[in-house]
Amino acid sequence: MTIRLQDPFGRAIEYVRLSVTDRCDLRCVYCLPKGHKDFVEPETWLNFDEVERVISAFGELGVSRIRITGGEPLVRHNLSDLINRMSSLEGITDLSLSTNAVRLGKLAPALKAAGIQRINVSLDTLKPDRFKAITGGKLEKVLDGLKAAKEVGFSPIKINMVVMKDVNEDEIEDMVEFCIEEDHTLRFIETMPIGNTGNINHFYSLDKAKQRLEQRYKLLPGFDSGGGPARYSQIAGTDLRIGFITPMSQHFCETCNRVRLTADGMLYLCLGQNDMVDLRTPLRNGISDKQLQQLIIDAIAQKPERHEFNTQPGHVVRFMSQTGG
Ligand SMILES: C[S@@+](CC[C@H](N)C(=O)[O-])C[C@H]1O[C@@H](n2cnc3c(N)ncnc32)[C@H](O)[C@@H]1O
Ligand code: SF4
Numbered sequence: 001m002t003i004r005l006q007d008p009f010g011r012a013i014e015y016v017r018l019s020v021t022d023r024c025d026l027r028c029v030y031c032l033p034k035g036h037k038d039f040v041e042p043e044t045w046l047n048f049d050e051v052e053r054v055i056s057a058f059g060e061l062g063v064s065r066i067r068i069t070g071g072e073p074l075v076r077h078n079l080s081d082l083i084n085r086m087s088s089l090e091g092i093t094d095l096s097l098s099t100n101a102v103r104l105g106k107l108a109p110a111l112k113a114a115g116i117q118r119i120n121v122s123l124d125t126l127k128p129d130r131f132k133a134i135t136g137g138k139l140e141k142v143l144d145g146l147k148a149a150k151e152v153g154f155s156p157i158k159i160n161m162v163v164m165k166d167v168n169e170d171e172i173e174d175m176v177e178f179c180i181e182e183d184h185t186l187r188f189i190e191t192m193p194i195g196n197t198g199n200i201n202h203f204y205s206l207d208k209a210k211q212r213l214e215q216r217y218k219l220l221p222g223f224d225s226g227g228g229p230a231r232y233s234q235i236a237g238t239d240l241r242i243g244f245i246t247p248m249s250q251h252f253c254e255t256c257n258r259v260r261l262t263a264d265g266m267l268y269l270c271l272g273q274n275d276m277v278d279l280r281t282p283l284r285n286g287i288s289d290k291q292l293q294q295l296i297i298d299a300i301a302q303k304p305e306r307h308e309f310n311t312q313p314g315h316v317v318r319f320m321s322q323t324g325g
Contacts, residue, residue, distance in 0.1 A: 004062040005296070007303040015065040015227070015258040016058050019324025020079060021045065022263050024072040026100050026135040028122070029199040030162055030191050031320045034136075039071075040322075044264040048082045050283050052089070054261060057292045059091030067096045068116075069324040071263065074103040080114040087115030096120070098160075102137060104145025112152045119149055120158040120187075125168045126178055134167065146182070158185045158243075163209055164202035172209050173216060180240045187230050187243035192272070192309050195319035206244045213242070227257055247272070253306035259299075260324045267299050268323050272307020272316055 005013040022039050024032065046054070055066060066086060073079060087095055096118040097111065104111075104121070111119075123142060125131050131139035149157055161168070161175050172188070179186040188206050191199075210233075213219060218236035229252045230243025246252070253270075260268040265280025277299040279292070287295070308315055 005300050007300050009254075009303070009305055011254075011256055011303070012062075013257060013259060013300055013303070014063050015067070016055070016063050017067045017069050017258055017260045017324045018051070018055065019070050019261065019263045019322075020051070020068055020073045020076040020082065021071040022319075022322045023075050024070060024100070024321055025075055025102050026072065026137045028100075028124075028135050028162075029167075030164070030197060030202070032195075033197050033319075036319075040262075040264045044280065046263065046265045046280060046283070048078075048085060050265065050280070051082060052085050053283065053289070053292065054265075054279055055086050055092065056089050057289065057296055059089045060289075061293055061296060062091070064091055065094040065096070066092055067098060067120075069098040071321045071324075072100050072102070073097060074099055074107055076263075080107070080110040083111065083114035083116055094118075098122070099145075100135070100137070101142040101145030101149070103141075105141065105148045108145070108148040108152045108154070112154065116154075118158070119154045120160055121146060121149070122160045122162075123175075124161050124164075125171055126174055127171070130168065146184075150182075156183060156185045156241075158187055160187050160189055162189045162191055163204045163206065164191060165204040167202055169204050169209075172212060176213065176217070176235070176240065176242070179242075180235070180238050183239065185241045185243070187245055189245045190248045192247050192320075193314065194271070194316050195322075196314070196317065197319065203248065205249045206246050207249055210244060227255075229255075247307065248309060251306060251309075256303075256306075259303070262322060262324060267296070269299065269303040270307055271323060272309050273304045274316065274318075275302055275304055277302070 095115050097116050098120045101121045124134050128139045219233040230245045232241050232243045234241050266276045267279050268276045
C-alpha cells in the first residue's frame with residue numbers, strides 16, 4: 001500500500017520541484033546578483049542515477065508531480081535522458097518544466113519526446129532593451145523558444161511575469177494582449193526577498209495590478225488553480241487565464257503541497273525558510289531504498305508552517321536559483 005506524505009499541519013505533499021542545476025545563462029536582477037559565479041561544484045550534483053532513486057522514492061510515497069527547474073534546467077547536459085528515465089517511474093504522472101526558454105528553440109522537440117507535458121516560461125518584458133537590462137540576455141531567443149514550444153504542441157504555455165515597480169509594471173496590459181494573441185496562460189508574480197541580489201524596493205503588489213486590469217477588462221473570478229499557488233481569473237470574451245501569485249500580499253502557505261530538491265541533493269521544505277535535509281550524503285553512503293523513504297517521511301515531518309518573508313525579509317540568504325524556484 002502506498003504511504004501518503006503528510007506534514008504536521010495536515011497538508012498532503014504530492015509535488016516535488018526538482019532543481020537540476022543552480023547555474024543559469026541569464027542573470028535576472030531579482031534572482032541572481034550581476035556577474036554571480038559562486039555556484040555549487042558539479043561533482044556535488046546528484047547524478048541521474050541518484051536523481052532517479054530519489055524521485056522513485058517520492059513516487060512510492062504518493063508524489064505524482066515533478067517540476068524540473070533550476071537555475072536554468074536546460075543548461076544541464078542530456079536533460080532529456082533524465083526526463084525519459086523519470087517518465088517511466090511508478091506513480092509519476094505529471095512532468096513539467098520551468099525555463100527561461102533561451103535554449104528552448106533547439107530543445108523543445110527532445111523535451112516533448114522525453115515526456116515533458118507542460119512548460120512555464122519566464123518573461124518579464126516584451127521590450128528587447130528592457131529584457132537585456134533585467135536578464136542580461138536576448139529577448140529574441142526567448143520568443144524563438146516560445147515559438148518552437150508551440151510548434152511541438154505544448155499547450156497552453158504558462159508565461160511567468162515578475163512584476164516590478166518602476167521596472168516593468170507599465171507592461172501588464174501589453175503582456176495580457178500578447179498572451180491573448182499567442183494563446184498562452186499568464187501569471188503575474190510578486191518579488192520575494194530571497195538572497196541578497198541587490199535588487200531592492202521594486203515590490204509591486206498584485207492587488208494594484210488586478211485593479212488596473214479591472215478598469216480595462218471584465219475579469220471573471222474563480223478559475224480552478226489546479227493545486228498551485230496562483231489565484232486565477234479569466235478575461236471575459238477571451239480564453240486568457242490570468243494567475244496572480246501573491247506570496248507577499250496574500251500568502252498561500254496553508255495549501256502548500258510541495259518540497260524542493262536542489263541540484264546537490266538537499267531537500268528544502270519551504271522556499272521561504274532554511275529547514276532542509278541532506279539526501280546526498282546518505283545516498284552516497286549506500287542508504288537502502290526503504291531507509292531513503294523513511295528519511296523523506298522524517299523530513300516532511302519538519303516542514304515549517306509558513307514563510308516569513310514579510311516579518312524576516314533577510315532570513316533566506318540562498319538565491320532563488322539555488323533552491324529551484
Ligand atoms: C528561479 S527560476 C528557475 C527556472 C527558470 N530559470 C526560469 O526562469 O523560469 C523560477 C521562477 O522563479 C522566479 N523568481 C526568481 N527569483 C524571484 C524572486 N526573488 N521573487 C519572485 N520570483 C522569483 C522566476 O521569475 C521564475 O519564474
Ligand atoms: S529567474 Fe530563472 S532565468 Fe532568471 S536568473 Fe533566475 S534561474 Fe536564471
